[in-house]
Amino acid sequence: MNWLILIIAGLFETAFAFCLGKAQETTGKENLYWWSGFAVCLFFSMFLMYKAIAGENGLPIGTAYAVWTGIGAVGSVLMGIFFFNEPATFWRIFFVSTLIISIVGLKFVSE
Known part of the structure; x- marks a missing residue:
């Protein structure tokens, strides 16, 4: 279950990067909406990351952080x-592919 939570947290990281990109392209009220989306996605990303590592059955922080940022990085490149x-x-x-392979590899070698 913690892996699923971590994947969702990574997707929210991609979403907040997307919102930042859209905020750069807009002005006025629409810009405020994208900044609000950024804040909401940031909150859920961080909260879910915490949930994935918390408790005695939580994921190791080093592995979880690497996977979380990897999902965000791959997602951000694809969004771009x-x-x-x-x-x-x-x-x-090529390099995004090697990052994906590394993320999957960390999942398989983690307890």
Whole structure:
């Protein structure tokens, strides 16, 4: 269950990065909505990260933090490619792929 909570926390990290990107592109009231979305996503990301590591059955902090930031990093790169017209070069995709392999590897070697 803690792994599922951690994955959801990572998705909220991606969401708050997306909200920051959209906040850069907007002004006025719409900008306020994106900043509010950022704050909500940040809260849930941090709270769920805490829940994944808390208690005697919690995940190790080093592994959980690496996976959490990895999910956020991969998600942010993909959001940049699909929503912010960032380039999808061979090397970007290659290194994102190695990051995904590393995240999966940490899951398999963790107790």
